[in-house]
Amino acid sequence: MNTATGFIKALESGTKHIVLKRFTLRYPEEKLKFVGDGYQFDPKKGVGIAGTRGRHILFHDKCTGCQLCAIACEGIAEAITMVKVDEQWKQNKKSIMPQIDYGKCVFCGLCVDACPFYALYMTNDYELSSFTKSHLIYTPSQLAVKPKYDGEVEIKIGSRGAYHG
Amino acid sequence: MEKDKTQNNQTNLMEVKEEKSNLLSNSLINSITTNFGEQVKLVYKKENRSKIMVSPENLVETALYLRNNHGFDHAESASGTDYPADNQIEINYHLGSYSNTDYYPYIVVLSTRVDRSDPKSNSLINIFPSVEYHERETYEMLGVYFLGHPRNERFILPEDWADMPPLRKDFRIKGR
Amino acid sequence: MGSLTPDFRFGNFVASIVWLVLVVLALFTVLILPIIFFSLFYVPLPIVDGQVLTPYLFFSMMVDPSRTLPIVQFFIHTDIFRAAIFPGFAFAALIAAVTIFVERKLLAKMQLRVGPLYAGKVEGIFQLLADGLKLLTKEIIVPSGADKPIFWLAPIMFVSTAAAVVALIPVASGWVVADVDVGLIAAFAILGFFPLIALLFSWASNSKYPFIGGLRALHQLIAFEIPFFLSALPVVILSSSLNLSDIARSQNIFWNIFILPINAFVFFISSLAELERIPFDLPEAESEIVAGWLTETTGMIYGLIQLGSYLKLYALAGLFVILFLGGWYGPQIFPQELIPGAHESNLPLLQMLALDGLYNPITVNSIFWFLVKTIVVIFLMLIIRGINPRIRIDILLHTGWYKLIVLTFINLFVVLMLIYGGIIGPEGVISIR
Amino acid sequence: MTSLEEKIDEAKRLSLQITKETDDDRLMTLSVGPQHPGSGHFRFTIKLDGDYIVFVDPDPGYVHRGHEKMCEYRNHFQNIPHLERPVIHDSCNITYAYSLAVEDLVGITVPRRGQFIRALASELSRLSYTLYWLAIYGIFLGHSTMFMWPAGDRELLIDLLERLSGARVTNAFNIPGGVRNDIPYNFKEKCLAQVNYFEKRLKEYDNIFYNNPLVRQRTEGVGILTKEDAIKLGVTGSVLRASGVPFDVRKVEPYDVYNEIDFNVQYMKTCDSFARAYVPVLDMRESCHIIRQLLDKMPESGDVREKLQFNIKSSPGETYKRVESGRGALGYHVVSDGTPKPYRVKASVGSFRNLLALPFLLTGSKLGDMPAIYWSLNYWPVEADR
Structure with a gap:
């Protein structure tokens, strides 16, 4: 028995589950909502600010070309190289800024931890696919652009199970 | 007030635990030193950890003693460290106990040093069957030949590996 | 857009389609029509409505809707219609296709997924079409060292054998492709070919995993053949006929499942095993032997075998309905006339809609109830897959040889005792006829 | 010609002393490996006598070999994103153990709030790993629903981890000195709601999978690893606890805040595949319990990270620290020579230790039992490579 x-x-x-709400996130139509603007770091306190670790954003007016991000990345992914930029900044005498190869980046965010000048943060944008490998290399001017991300969907728990909505 | 009390209790508990572990390690070290005398050298003694160094000849004896008298019945890992400066390779067995509840948190590092140019050591596979794959890995990664081990052969590395054992210090990764 | 070629022009596309249509039309008039007309000299033409159906008459009848009906009426009583369309292959294949789709959707719902979604806008109803097209266009890889004739033949044999079982299933009184007096035995005889095909194909694939899968299929199917057959035996005793239509007709008052529930259970379980569905999909156990005897199948070979196995699913569900669920009997819910007073009106459109001479309320009702019951049985077979794991070969064989056979034997004796005790049967207290 | 039973006995005996190649024409050699859907990045050769497995030779090393050598070229912080790679589902536990070892070498203590947060992260990580493992166990037994449910419910925990650390699987969250960042706004309520809902889901798993008679038939009494054998083979984690040894590093050697948490070590005494499959589920219940306590007892504010230099120099010496990961005790033996880079890192991982039980249990069992035994070992193929 x-x-x-x-x-x-x-x-x-x-059979009970046939009438439950379906859990699947329909990705291209729905996108997840994230907590903040992305992972940031506060060098004075020495702790990060929670957020999604997506593509970086580089503030040209704060970057001093100190290479600390590239040094941090050297042992991890070797994704950051310092390249010459045309711009002239007072704080950046050598005119070098990081260029990031997203074909190699592992999105650990240790470069953000390494930056002492609030110049390098991470954003919510994670859709970086491209047709060629060379398109994955983001130059400093590409990194300066703030990406647009409009995710609105969150996990909700209702009487008919959890669902994305 | 209550919080203080609980905290006090906790600190007391911690102290009791530390004392217990100290007592345990003391009794363990004492019994080993009384039994083996100068042959066994204590390297360090920390909370719940202690490392003893023996000569390669006494390795099997000490392991057998630890297993039979103190209930260390399995090895968490067996690994090697290369010391080219001393021309030696150190072999560490991290021994733990599942049968003796007192020794649950305790780990004895039984280590020995063999000659680097011709590294050979007695296998502990008959005492701790659990070291079988660890010793095999150590053989291919550091080139230490374990006498008595039935399969000193390739395990993790590629089948066509023809270079030197990769965990030796003079093996350099390409581009580094 | 990336998906289009750079030199794509919509005008060229339309022009190419127009060109294609023109070429086909030209070929049709120049080559195919003469061939048809020449061949018609040698083919005896059927007589419809008292007239010989010449092609000219055929085309003129097609123009007048009121004269189309006799042709259709004539056509649906030909053997070729029964074998090819209803209740033969096309009907069964349609049910098989719907089954595949419903199975995927149902399992998805049970597993909190969405299932097929994008093909065909509405819940992915054209997913199967897309899959079929994909399978058709895929390369068929024949392993080196394979026994090529058998390798190519086996999938076709599989589908045709499954279709042969389908041919024996009556969907309404008189609506069956092959109304043979040994229908039940014929069905079991044809089902007995499947392990042979599986073994032949697995042997012909020249690979280890198919070989193990084929042996497993052989063991499994033979182990379940006997309880399968024995569980149908009391039904034969009760209805004193082997003809499937007669068996269905004998249940117009009581369904057999109320008298023989244990047999119905055993039959259901064994048909699951015959179908190699979870929990009995050992010949295709993907975590142990890759894909079992289907490991080396590619492209349409796989598609044909899938089609065959779902045809088999329909056939066995139909067999279950015929044997235990009273066949096509059910309360009359279709009206005597499809549209009341339609065939007395003068409007030709209404007359056509009345389908005078085609619409037979009893047959339509029978087909409806048969379909409903079959779909319920198929549904039960599908839902088993969502909640059960695969079982092990020795448990399976043990279940087949020890438990199910013993159950059927006990039930057989019980039925015999009831009949000779005069409780059920033709002259019993509970009369079946 | 020896009989089959003798052969199996001999093979069992030999499997402790590692089986030798048997050359018998009657045996069929079958590869269960990377080209095979039922094993992942791992291969083992089995030899079949009829339906019985008489010889098993595991052959790991497809993905992450040479991991320990790579650690010697990087400093302690740079090692974190590397070390978590073998089991990205359980990344927080792996980095936890390494962080403990480095903190021991450097000689610092983590702020109390940081300790709580990283214990929280490691529990979430353990849950998500166990669900992934369970999903694969379901599909190994041919239970497709049991594949989809845990894989879907794992999203709840992945979502929490993403909120906490910013990445879905490769968290790189626990680092020497604490955690990367503080918990975000509104995290506690979200975490409680999702974990409570998840705990309810575990009952459904019982209904559809563990109490299903067919699952019981396939797993009960299969692959029995007695307590003596388990101790002899030195297995760990849920495999050990399923054999009746209540050994859990969180309990026997509490690290960080685990001595303030009230939980039980779940173990079973039936020693079979079913117990090995069920103990992780019991552990998941305990983990939910632990998460609630952690959220409750966590200090409201405070530092979460001890600030360390990027090139932190550790004092020369060596240490061995272990945590309880999803697969059992996970220890890091770190030797330092005073430079920022470790001199030698040895990871003693649960998968590698449980791998030893694989030939022992498979030898003499049926081919149909292979998935039920192999995946019940709570074995993550890639982790054994390291």
């Missing part, structure tokens, strides 16, 4: 009750319970549990 144990066998029969086991089957019946399984059947009941299975």
